[in-house]
Amino acid sequence: MFFIGIFGIESKEKAIGSLQNFTCKSCTSNNAKIIKHYNYFHFFFIPIFKWGEEYIVLCDECNSIYSIPKEKGKAFELGKEEISYWDLKPLQIKELPFACPTCGKETESSFDFCPYCGNPLNK
Numbered sequence: 001m002f003f004i005g006i007f008g009i010e011s012k013e014k015a016i017g018s019l020q021n022f023t024c025k026s027c028t029s030n031n032a033k034i035i036k037h038y039n040y041f042h043f044f045f046i047p048i049f050k051w052g053e054e055y056i057v058l059c060d061e062c063n064s065i066y067s068i069p070k071e072k073g074k075a076f077e078l079g080k081e082e083i084s085y086w087d088l089k090p091l092q093i094k095e096l097p098f099a100c101p102t103c104g105k106e107t108e109s110s111f112d113f114c115p116y117c118g119n120p121l122n123k
């Protein structure tokens with residue numbers, strides 16, 4: 001008898017819709033997917049139970065991740081409610097490279113002066 005691989009715990013991500021009126025905090029994208037993430041216990045690859053459900057929003061352009069309240073995500077999945085911009089909590093926002101306004105070279109936004117051209121970096 002072989003039990004290896006028969007029981008298991010996996011996590012799964014499923015796109016359940018797309019977000020209307022989305023504006024990414026990090027890029028100019030207006031498109032984002034709503035993804036449901038959950039862990040499940042399976043037996044012969046048949047999911048037996050699920051737990052740890054989470055709903056996240058993923059920007060199509062830059063892959064920034066936002067979290068949304070679980071109740072909202074559930075309501076959205078059931079078609080009862082739309083997710084609005086205000087429900088989003090930034091989880092992992094992709095930092096855009098900071099560029100010097102004078103010479104345009106990428107640099108650290110924590111610097112006061114550009115290491116390339118010496119001009120002040122106004123932030």
Ligand SMILES: [Zn+2]
Nearest residue numbers: 024027059062
């Ligand atoms: Zn984005």
Ligand SMILES: [Zn+2]
Nearest residue numbers: 100103114117
């Ligand atoms: Zn510069």
